[in-house]
Amino acid sequence: MKNLLTLISGLLFGFGLLLSGMADPAKVQNFLDLFGTWDPSLAFVMGGAIAVTMPGFWLVIRRNKPFFNNVFHLPSRTDLDARLITGSAIFGVGWGLGGFCPGPAMTALPLAAEGTLIFVATMLTGMAASKYVLQRRDSRV
Amino acid sequence: METEFTPLLSLLGGGLIGASAVLLMATHGRIAGISGILSRMLPPASKDQSLPQGLIFIIGLLLAAPLWITINGQAPLQTVSNNLPLLALAGVLVGFGSVWGNGCTSGHGVCGISRLSSRSIFATLTFMSTGFVAVLLLRHVFES
Numbered sequence: 001m002k003n004l005l006t007l008i009s010g011l012l013f014g015f016g017l018l019l020s021g022m023a024d025p026a027k028v029q030n031f032l033d034l035f036g037t038w039d040p041s042l043a044f045v046m047g048g049a050i051a052v053t054m055p056g057f058w059l060v061i062r063r064n065k066p067f068f069n070n071v072f073h074l075p076s077r078t079d080l081d082a083r084l085i086t087g088s089a090i091f092g093v094g095w096g097l098g099g100f101c102p103g104p105a106m107t108a109l110p111l112a113a114e115g116t117l118i119f120v121a122t123m124l125t126g127m128a129a130s131k132y133v134l135q136r137r138d139s140r141v
Numbered sequence: 142m143e144t145e146f147t148p149l150l151s152l153l154g155g156g157l158i159g160a161s162a163v164l165l166m167a168t169h170g171r172i173a174g175i176s177g178i179l180s181r182m183l184p185p186a187s188k189d190q191s192l193p194q195g196l197i198f199i200i201g202l203l204l205a206a207p208l209w210i211t212i213n214g215q216a217p218l219q220t221v222s223n224n225l226p227l228l229a230l231a232g233v234l235v236g237f238g239s240v241w242g243n244g245c246t247s248g249h250g251v252c253g254i255s256r257l258s259s260r261s262i263f264a265t266l267t268f269m270s271t272g273f274v275a276v277l278l279l280r281h282v283f284e285s
Contacts, residue, residue: 005168006194010201011208012161013173013247018209018217020147020154026220027144032269032276037143041151046250048155049162053255056163066170073170074256075243080263087242088249092268094234096275097227101235101246103175106199110206113221119232126236127180134241135185 002068014107020045023108025099032096087130142220162252169194174248175202176239242268 014023021027022045030039061072095101100108100119108116162173171178171194178195181187210216222228239245242264244253249268253261 002168003194003197005164006197007201007204009161009165009168009173010198010203011205012157012164012201013175013198014202014205015209016154016157016159016161018154018205019157020151021144021218022151022154023206023217024144024219025222026142029276029280030142030144032272033280034273035277036280039144039146041144041147044148044151045155045158046254048152049159049251050155050255052156052159053162053251056159057166057252057255060163060167063167066166067168069168069170071170072166073172075172075253075258075260078259080260084242084260084264085267087238087240088244088264088267089238089242089271090234091238091242091245092271093275094231094236094238095246095268096272097279098231098235099222100228100231101175102179102239103202103245103247105232105235106175106179106202107205108219108221110203111216111219113219115221115223115225115228118225119228119235122229122232123236124179124183126233126238127176127240128183128185128236129233130237130240131180131183131187132185135187 005067013103016045016049017104017107020048023104023111025104025108027099028101028104029096029099144220158247158251159255162247162255165198172248172252173198174244174252176236176245177243177248180240238268 017023030037031042105120109120165171165173182195249261249264
């Protein structure tokens with residue numbers, strides 16, 4: 001049951017991305033192309049997602065604990081540090097250049113466009129590299 | 142290249158993404174952040190031990206397109222650039238940046254904003270801005 005619900009979560013997420021057109025990098029880039037072929041669809045995706053997530057989280061988190069876990073793993077930090085800004089800025093540049101972020105890239109992976117395969121390979125490498133640098137940095141402190 | 146503005150489908154698809162995030166929170170108490178889920182599966186090993194569930198979630202994500210094709214009888218509309226060096230660079234930046242900045246479009250943009258997290262709101266504004274600049278340079282300044 002636990003595994004099935006997790007699988008359904010992943011499927012729902014992927015279906016949402018496909019239905020909303022977000023697995024198409026051209027549509028994402030067009031959202032960012034205000035002075036060109038602008039397509040505001042992405043704002044509607046975020047709007048729809050937040051409209052469900054905000055009340056949903058509120059209801060769920062009022063419970064003592066999740067169904068299959070002892071605690072809710074919620075980020076508790078509220079400070080804006082340099083790492084958050086630098087990382088997000090770098091992420092945004094890649095997002096604009098490729099039109100892919102991690103969710104859509106994984107969803108589009110089975111469609112096996114050459115560009116998607118390359119993107120996912122270098123994305124996973126970049127993630128591991130980032131993790132490695134962070135761990136080394138933190139272990140030195 | 143123009144794409145069709147799809148307010149209704151996008152709103153609906155967004156709703157499904159939200160439902161997925163709420164389901165994952167209700168069952169496992171986890172934020173549906175794809176960069177976080179993916180990076181926890183990658184080396185170097187970290188103390189976070191949600192690996193099997195993360196893997197199952199990603200399998201669900203990977204099964205979505207094949208299932209879509211089975212139901213609809215055709216592949217979803219998609220245009221991927223064939224500028225492979227550019228996509229390779231974009232991948233590195235997305236991977237490195239999302240882990241460095243603790244999240245991507247899903248973790249910060251959907252889940253974080255829904256929790257009214259100041260960090261996530263700030264992160265989302267940051268990556269939207271640099272994404273906008275990147276597309277501006279790519280399409281209107283250097284014009285590939």
